[in-house]
Amino acid sequence: MSVQERKERERAGRERLIVATARELAEQQGWDAVTTRRLAERIEYSQPVLYSHFRGKREIIGAVALQGAAELAAAVRAATAAADGPRERVYALARAYLDFAARNPAVYDAIFQLDGGLPYAQEDTPEPLKDAFAALLECLGEVAGDGVHPGLFTEVFWASLHGLATLTRAGRLPPEDTEPRVELLVDRLPMV
Amino acid sequence: MSVQERKERERAGRERLIVATARELAEQQGWDAVTTRRLAERIEYSQPVLYSHFRGKREIIGAVALQGAAELAAAVRAATAAADGPRERVYALARAYLDFAARNPAVYDAIFQLDGGLPYAQEDTPEPLKDAFAALLECLGEVAGDGVHPGLFTEVFWASLHGLATLTRAGRLPPEDTEPRVELLVDRLPMV
DNA sequence: ATTCGATCCTAGCGCCGCTAGACAACAGAG
DNA sequence: CTCTGTTGTCTAGCGGCGCTAGGATCGAAT
Numbered sequence: 001m002s003v004q005e006r007k008e009r010e011r012a013g014r015e016r017l018i019v020a021t022a023r024e025l026a027e028q029q030g031w032d033a034v035t036t037r038r039l040a041e042r043i044e045y046s047q048p049v050l051y052s053h054f055r056g057k058r059e060i061i062g063a064v065a066l067q068g069a070a071e072l073a074a075a076v077r078a079a080t081a082a083a084d085g086p087r088e089r090v091y092a093l094a095r096a097y098l099d100f101a102a103r104n105p106a107v108y109d110a111i112f113q114l115d116g117g118l119p120y121a122q123e124d125t126p127e128p129l130k131d132a133f134a135a136l137l138e139c140l141g142e143v144a145g146d147g148v149h150p151g152l153f154t155e156v157f158w159a160s161l162h163g164l165a166t167l168t169r170a171g172r173l174p175p176e177d178t179e180p181r182v183e184l185l186v187d188r189l190p191m192v
Numbered sequence: 193m194s195v196q197e198r199k200e201r202e203r204a205g206r207e208r209l210i211v212a213t214a215r216e217l218a219e220q221q222g223w224d225a226v227t228t229r230r231l232a233e234r235i236e237y238s239q240p241v242l243y244s245h246f247r248g249k250r251e252i253i254g255a256v257a258l259q260g261a262a263e264l265a266a267a268v269r270a271a272t273a274a275a276d277g278p279r280e281r282v283y284a285l286a287r288a289y290l291d292f293a294a295r296n297p298a299v300y301d302a303i304f305q306l307d308g309g310l311p312y313a314q315e316d317t318p319e320p321l322k323d324a325f326a327a328l329l330e331c332l333g334e335v336a337g338d339g340v341h342p343g344l345f346t347e348v349f350w351a352s353l354h355g356l357a358t359l360t361r362a363g364r365l366p367p368e369d370t371e372p373r374v375e376l377l378v379d380r381l382p383m384v
Numbered sequence: 385a386t387t388c389g390a391t392c393c394t395a396g397c398g399c400c401g402c403t404a405g406a407c408a409a410c411a412g413a414g
Numbered sequence: 415c416t417c418t419g420t421t422g423t424c425t426a427g428c429g430g431c432g433c434t435a436g437g438a439t440c441g442a443a444t
Contacts, residue, residue: 007421007422035399035400035401036400036401036402037399037400037401045423045424046423046424046425047401047402047403047424048402048403048404048423048424048425049422049423049424050402051401051402051403052422052423056401056402057401057402112359112362112364113305113358113362120362120363120364121363121364121365121366148376149372152369152372152373152376153376155365155369155373156352156356156373156376156377158355158359159352159355159356159359159365159373160348160351160352160355160377161355162355162358162359163350163351163352163353163354163355163356163358164348164351164355166305166354166355166358167304167350167351167354170304170305170312171312171313172304172312172313173313173347173351174313177344177347180341180344181344181347181348181351184340184344184345184348185348185352188380188381189380189381199390199391227430227431227432228431228432228433229430229431229432237392237393238392238393238394239393239432239433239434240392240393240394240433240434240435241391241392241393242433243432243433243434244391244392248432248433249432249433
């Protein structure tokens with residue numbers, strides 16, 4: 001039995017290595033550079049080994065997305081917990097969210113832009129994704145305003161942040177005025 | 193002279209055919225299906241002909257983006273011109289923008305998501321792109337509120353719409369509640 | 385009629401995601 | 415300790431991608 005356990009541990013370790021390497025490569029050179037050949041070379045195994053862990057490249061992206069979603073949730077919770085008052089909490093959330101997107105662009109893409117084969121906004125949505133939304137909801141639900149559904153408000157605020165994050169990083173918005181944009185959003189959307 | 197003119201006309205016509213075909217194919221089967229081989233086959237020329245018009249696939253995407261941006265600007269202007277009062281104009285703008293994104297997803301991607309090799313938010317940005325932003329600014333500038341720069345407000349409102357459009361189409365937001373989301377955005381962000 | 389340049393196509397390069405089938409390594413049985 | 419069967423890994427290759435070199439063809443101008 002112990003032999004089997006050891007093999008399973010090794011297998012799990014290698015799977016983590018694959019995900020970590022894919023993430024690293026994506027952050028360094030973009031997702032286009034994450035090819036199965038390069039990935040295999042970096043983990044010092046042959047290509048088919050990847051396919052014994054994941055159905056394909058898509059699932060690898062999905063694995064990075066799940067890992068990233070957990071980190072995003074943690075970052076948002078940490079930031080909001082350290083802030084006093086509703087307005088400050090919302091501001092801290094916005095900053096934490098945009099900082100995460102700016103510092104981990106490839107991971108952010110894996111979660112929100114690329115096709116990782118994951119179900120979103122359904123009952124079988126993986127826990128980390130649900131939890132990331134829950135982290136936003138915990139803070140934003142209390143500033144939705146009277147008669148506005150907390151979930152709906154969270155969706156709209158989140159979408160606004162997402163728009164700022166993606167348009168900025170795609171060069172569609174000049175990066176200079178990020179700060180006043182966040183201020184404007186935080187001043188207008190929530191009822192504080 | 194007339195011979196040369198005819199050839200130039202034919203050349204221009206073929207270029208339009210390439211762009212139109214790429215757009216059609218992208219809307220039908222997604223941008224991944226727009227390969228140089230398939231595109232060449234559809235226009236009934238060989239692959240290298242594409243490269244006598246465009247530097248590569250990227251530039252073809254860029255051409256579709258410019259065409260789309262002009263249409264988006266026109267759609268926004270038409271919708272806002274037909275609305276009475278600031279609040280209604282902003283609402284009409286939001287609906288027109290999101291409708292365009294929903295009805296022309298591939299074109300929308302070409303403009304705002306994909307790399308078409310175009311410069312954005314710079315002085316050498318192509319006219320259609322500047323004009324699309326201008327169309328938004330014309331309507332949104334007047335509801336920015338006191339002390340808020342019209343351009344900045346337009347950027348934020350636009351980013352919010354962009355977030356709603358992309359997250360909805362990527363399946364990250366359930367499509368049912370689109371309407372109340374737009375209402376919320378229009379009620380809160382502008383000063384009407 | 386002949387030249388000569390523009391135009392277009394065939395063929396192919398190196399890369400991609402993915403997989404079939406050969407081969408080695410090793411746990412468990414005798 | 416040897417044999418055997420499974421498990422795991424690799425080599426090699428398929429079809430398709432963006433892109434390009436070089437040769438054939440066609441038509442305008444002499």
